[in-house]
Amino acid sequence: MKPATDTNELELDFQRRADFDFIKRALPGVYLYLFAWPVIFLSTGFSQKHPDESILFGALFTVVCLLRLVHGKATAKHYEQHYHVWNISLTTLCLTHAGTWGALFYLVNFVPHYAELSILVNLVTAGIASASVQSLITKFKLTCWYISFLLLPLCTGTLLTGEQFQLCFIVFMFWLYLLLVGRRYRREYERAFRIEKTLSEKQIELHRLNRTDPLTQAHNRRYFNEQIDFYWQHCAEQRTHLNLVMLDIDHFKRINDEFGHPTGDQCLKHFVSVISNLTAGNSAELFRYGGEEFAVLLPNADPEKATFFAELARDTLEKSPLILKQDSINMTLSAGVCSVIPEAFKSQELLVELADQALYSAKSAGRNCVQAKQYVTDKLN
Numbered sequence: 001m002k003p004a005t006d007t008n009e010l011e012l013d014f015q016r017r018a019d020f021d022f023i024k025r026a027l028p029g030v031y032l033y034l035f036a037w038p039v040i041f042l043s044t045g046f047s048q049k050h051p052d053e054s055i056l057f058g059a060l061f062t063v064v065c066l067l068r069l070v071h072g073k074a075t076a077k078h079y080e081q082h083y084h085v086w087n088i089s090l091t092t093l094c095l096t097h098a099g100t101w102g103a104l105f106y107l108v109n110f111v112p113h114y115a116e117l118s119i120l121v122n123l124v125t126a127g128i129a130s131a132s133v134q135s136l137i138t139k140f141k142l143t144c145w146y147i148s149f150l151l152l153p154l155c156t157g158t159l160l161t162g163e164q165f166q167l168c169f170i171v172f173m174f175w176l177y178l179l180l181v182g183r184r185y186r187r188e189y190e191r192a193f194r195i196e197k198t199l200s201e202k203q204i205e206l207h208r209l210n211r212t213d214p215l216t217q218a219h220n221r222r223y224f225n226e227q228i229d230f231y232w233q234h235c236a237e238q239r240t241h242l243n244l245v246m247l248d249i250d251h252f253k254r255i256n257d258e259f260g261h262p263t264g265d266q267c268l269k270h271f272v273s274v275i276s277n278l279t280a281g282n283s284a285e286l287f288r289y290g291g292e293e294f295a296v297l298l299p300n301a302d303p304e305k306a307t308f309f310a311e312l313a314r315d316t317l318e319k320s321p322l323i324l325k326q327d328s329i330n331m332t333l334s335a336g337v338c339s340v341i342p343e344a345f346k347s348q349e350l351l352v353e354l355a356d357q358a359l360y361s362a363k364s365a366g367r368n369c370v371q372a373k374q375y376v377t378d379k380l381n
């Protein structure tokens with residue numbers, strides 16, 4: 001089971017996604033309100049016979065449409081800081097829209113001089129109601145209210161006057177059907193969100209595993225290849241040094257032979273935890289290059305800093321034995337440092353080769369020491 005904070009975060013994430021989706025999906029409907037009424041009253045000649053009512057409804061729809069457009073535009077900026085204001089204004093505007101159209105729906109079916117509009121208005125009402133269930137369902141409660149504001153004024157009219165009973169019954173069944181369909185859409189929307197979330201979490205985890213050494217949890221060789229490419233480009237553009245420090249545990253075979261492979265594994269983990277503490281504060285990245293050999297990349301740093309880092313790593317490891325139940329294991333390392341300016345240098349392969357050469361010089365020099373090489377251009381080779 002997920003911890004409570006994760007669940008809350010997931011719910012907040014879902015709410016945010018649903019709210020933004022709502023704004024996006026609602027937009028076509030906003031324009032429908034803006035144009036549907038003028039088309040209806042102009043095409044039927046209603047505007048000539050009843051200009052006041054035509055203008056009144058026209059003005060109402062236009063003002064609410066404009067406010068909804070402004071509200072939609074302001075969402076990105078104000079959603080986080082003023083969520084409650086955002087939510088209340090959205091609810092008010094949507095329900096005003098639905099309520100105004102709902103009033104019109106009532107009028108065309110109950111008030112004689114509106115009757116000539118009834119076919120068109122009834123058709124548009126059915127269209128708006130069906131479309132809103134599909135498009136607005138990201139906010140289930142609001143959608144339920146929305147459909148009710150749109151359709152139920154007509155049923156209220158029947159209750160009050162006793163007229164239009166058949167139509168009222170059909171509209172009521174339609175309203176019920178839309179609520180049920182809406183509930184299903186909402187569940188599907190939620191399920192799709194959760195599947196997408198799980199997939200993206202798995203993808204992130206896969207990506208992490210893909211670049212992590214399973215034993216030590218240090219970055220692996222594959223990620224080293226990616227990062228050296230990246231820093232190579234970066235330092236070439238910045239005309240700064242890229243430093244590579246190769247670290248190799250001394251006489252590691254002896255540790256394996258004396259204490260066994262599982263203890264050897266523990267030593268590797270201990271090594272990574274000691275060196276990771278140093279890389280964290282030095283803008284450096286540690287990678288397991290292979291076996292008991294590790295690489296540290298220090299981009300945008302002077303060669304002196306890289307040599308200082310290697311010396312610090314050597315000194316710290318020497319003073320940090322692995323304490324076991326009955327034993328303590330002292331480890332030392334040899335380090336080869338190579339620093340180049342990529343802009344003037346041939347390739348990262350050559351950088352790795354030269355750092356390796358420096359490491360072998362350190363081994364030849366007796367181990368537990370650092371050898372550094374610095375190249376300004378590859379013409380030296």
Ligand SMILES: Nc1nc2c(ncn2[C@@H]2O[C@H](COP(=O)(O)OP(=O)(O)OP(=O)(O)O)[C@@H](O)[C@H]2O)c(=O)[nH]1
Nearest residue numbers: 248249250251252253254256261262264265291292
């Ligand atoms: N326990 C353990 N041992 C490993 C692992 N990977 C490599 N090794 C061992 O590391 C040892 C490396 O031995 P060598 O290459 O001879 O190097 P070394 O003994 O450290 O000697 P120098 O590097 O010359 O100081 C081998 O015995 C490998 O089996 C691992 O994941 N776990």
